[in-house]
Amino acid sequence: MMEKFQDLFTKQAFANLATLMPDGSPQVTPVWVDFDGTHVLVNTARGRVKDKNMSRDPRVSLAISDPQNPYRYVEIRGRVVDSTEKGADEHINKMAKKYLGQDVYPYRQPGEVRVLYKIQVEKSSGI
Numbered sequence: 001m002m003e004k005f006q007d008l009f010t011k012q013a014f015a016n017l018a019t020l021m022p023d024g025s026p027q028v029t030p031v032w033v034d035f036d037g038t039h040v041l042v043n044t045a046r047g048r049v050k051d052k053n054m055s056r057d058p059r060v061s062l063a064i065s066d067p068q069n070p071y072r073y074v075e076i077r078g079r080v081v082d083s084t085e086k087g088a089d090e091h092i093n094k095m096a097k098k099y100l101g102q103d104v105y106p107y108r109q110p111g112e113v114r115v116l117y118k119i120q121v122e123k124s125s126g127i
Contacts, residue, residue, distance in 0.1 A: 015042075
């Protein structure tokens with residue numbers, strides 16, 4: 001199924017990432033998204049709600065719509081299988097190039113620590 005939607009990871013398509021709050025309620029955030037051929041990659045800063053949620057509970061879901069055809073989308077359910085600060089700064093710069101056309105991520109805050117999450121796809125569906 002994922003092969004049919006690989007192009008969404010090369011386009012400027014935003015993903016809506018759903019994580020679980022401590023009380024079990026869902027929390028959704030639009031994120032930049034990447035795919036390494038095996039894992040969906042999401043980059044965030046330490047201390048953000050999605051960072052705390054994914055660190056505590058690895059279950060996530062993402063919905064990615066095609067920017068050229070919003071009726072075409074993929075929904076992914078999976079789990080975080082790895083998180084690392086190593087390479088996260090380079091990765092956010094790669095995402096800034098893809099989404100903003102800028103070589104360096106321009107929204108970094110003083111003291112911000114980036115973290116890269118790897119999500120294993122367990123189920124995907126879409127149109």
